[in-house]
Amino acid sequence: MNELNIALVAVGGLVLLIGLVSDLFRRTWWTSEPLTALVCGILLGPTVFGLLHPDRWGVAQETLIEQAARLTLAIGLMGVALRLPKNYAFRKARSLLVLLLPVMLLMWLCSGVLVYLILNLPFWEAMLAGAAITPTDPIAASSIVTGVVARENLPGRLRYILSAESGWNDGLGYPFVLLAILMLQRSPTEAISHWFTRILLWEVGAAILFGALLGYLAGRLLEWAENKHTIESKSFLGYTIALSITVLGAAKLIGTDGILAVFVAGLIFSDVVRGDEKAEEENVQEAINRFFTLPIFILLGLVLPWQQWWALGWKGLILVLSVLLLRRLPAILLLHRLIKPLKNTPDVLFMGWFGPIGVAALYYAGLSLHKTGVEAVWTVTSLVICASLIAHGLTSTSLTKLYGRYNQNQQVNRESG
16 A cells, blocks of 8 residues: 555656646756656666565566556557647658558568567567567657647647657557567468458458547547537546547457557547647647656656666667667668658658657567567567667757757748848
């Protein structure tokens, strides 16, 4: 009971602190909200003060990680979907397809091969770890593309394309992870056959259709309730949170990808009910998302495998540096001409660097550990997540401001010329 109260104080106190100084936090602190929560978890955990011990909670670690990350993603993805302009996925379909097919495939192959070459893991274990760290995390990405600094320095086209990509590829990371899991458990022929028929056609395809259907129905029901005056306007935010949880659970019950279904439901719902009144609630939605998403990073800080990291030695350092530099940036540089919202070199470099790894990777690491028992996947994934939170957290404010100054200088030069 004492640990529960300590956890409540930690989560509530952190959200209160960040809420009180959010503007100052975004403008002047050389860190991010997820990184701050991670440090808080490390301090509270067995490594430092020993106030919280997840191994005493009576839940298997992989189950705790998987389910906590799954719920966090559902809440975060709904927030991302509601922030995007109406019909954004349809209007930018070509650019998103480039990011979700060739770019994502290259990110997976690069990540997996790096793990294979540097750590000498069995090939499909390495590819499983690579699949887990492939998706761009919507929770960590939100801390980069939302807030006062982002609105003042980043154009909407850059903020929206990064948000949309991070939302879609969370769910679409599932086929990569499951392919690697199946290859570890079955013969290649059987694995590929099952992957195509069960994973792609049903779990992914049906998730998109199911999410779209529930999102559309939820939007129409909300409009009906508002027209009949059976709902208060302040119920909108609670309605969207309830929708995300409902879709997540229902999609799982029918055996589909719940993460992808939630994001699709959010997109369709947002397009159906989009209006000025809903748009004005963005700041409140952001605050609610903060309350639901920061605890997962505290949990991550509590369960970090320090001994396994130490056993990797210098190979662990080489791996994280290689992944951060090579996982995403080369793919964006290679294919940026096909991604229309990227207009210039700073756009390409910003998009190439800021592909943070976070809650999505945490979810897939827990899922992989649960299904295969391969501890190396958890060791690698948790290490890369923390490296990403540090690297992207410490550079988000400074590079965003640098991007803004570049744009201002370019505008001044055009006006003076």
